[in-house]
Amino acid sequence: MGVVPRARPTRLDQVIPSIIEHDAVSNHTFIAQRLLREMGFVSEIYASTIGPGCAGRVHPVAELPFLADNSQWILYQCSIGGATADVVARHPGRKLLDYHNITPAPLVERWLPPLAEESRLGRRQLQMLAPLVSWVMADSAYNAAELVDTGFTNVMVVPVLTEGGTFEQAPDPIALARLASAGARGGADWLFVGQIAPHKADHDVMKAFACYRRVYDAGARLHLVGREMGSTYIDALRRFAAALDLEDAISLPGSVAVGTLVAYYEIADVFVCLSEHEGFCAPIIEAMSRGVPVVAYAAAAVPETVGEAGVLLSDKSPALVASAVRQLLTDAPARAGLVAAGRSRAAHFTPEVAAVAFRRTIETALAAS
């Protein structure tokens, strides 16, 4: 007698430790929900912490149904530790995991001890989940390798899901006018987009920028766009900028609306990423798709994301980074070549490509069950 295939689950719910607006993993989760519903599943999102703007779209994790008849599968969105992992572990349904990497605790220990503790917890929970999870998605080969080392099997690389057309939209005219008016006074515009967090090393970008201002371009500006992670690190950055007398040249606008973010990409001459740790770094791809050349420190998943389409540095001494930016801004053929290569690279990560990979992974997991 042949093996009777198990019935396809009717629910594929997602569990995530915390969900907030303007966050790559949260956006990814909302888009995954839409794709799962398009595939015919009932799909809800459950979280321990639900940020403002997400209420009504996300349920408290305590409300997660526990259906024991294989009619419900769970997709766990993992980027930090938390009580949700234990809920997933206890759940009787088949489990999938979507891994966005967990920031190593030592990189945030000094600034955010509670986050460091959550990071350690997250790594321990990954080990606990490894034998319980059937299929895994990872944003990058770097993340996938970490999972294989932890003991997971059936690991597939699926790019971060992004909203189609987001970065094709027109820049916010007011923001663009304000930024362009500052640019009219001359000087290059440096840009980094990402959480203002110690592992993103915004302070190293500021050091390189200070060197660039002194040596090459006294009128340059630096925009560090993103929500702050805790208040201490951004406080240190503000004090650092004040001590360098660069308060007027360095802006920390916080989290901004998409139209405003597009305006920043529009006016940027260069995107500088000196992060110590990235599981993928979606803003690099956003910059490439908007025609902004990239200078980046080759750490964690960054070399994989940049590929051959940006300037990768093996050290981030201020003079080297400043000189690389200078080269990029003065060598027109190199700049044009890297902008073209960047657009081509970004085409590997379009929302359509990511959505196809996501659906394919879910279908593969279903077929294998």
Added chain:
Amino acid sequence: MSEEPAPFASSVVAAARSDAERLAADGRWTQEDSDGLDRIFERAATRALRTPRLSERSLALRRVARLVVPRPARPYLRRALAFVERPLGAVAARRDR
């Protein structure tokens, strides 16, 4: 999809390396300048890391105050605390410059 090769990246890195060496040789940006930036950031970091401890103490004070201060008097106490805290923060920021 095949990867688009970009020989420009390696040429930019090579040019940047020799430019950075030239800056050092000319004394326009030396290792001492980089070390100086590290020291300034460390000072800023140390002071920023001290600041939350001040507000944590203030939080503890608020918790105690909630127990011992009658409700009608709380807005006055809140204003008094804010009056004390703000100048302290402003002084700390000025001192860093």
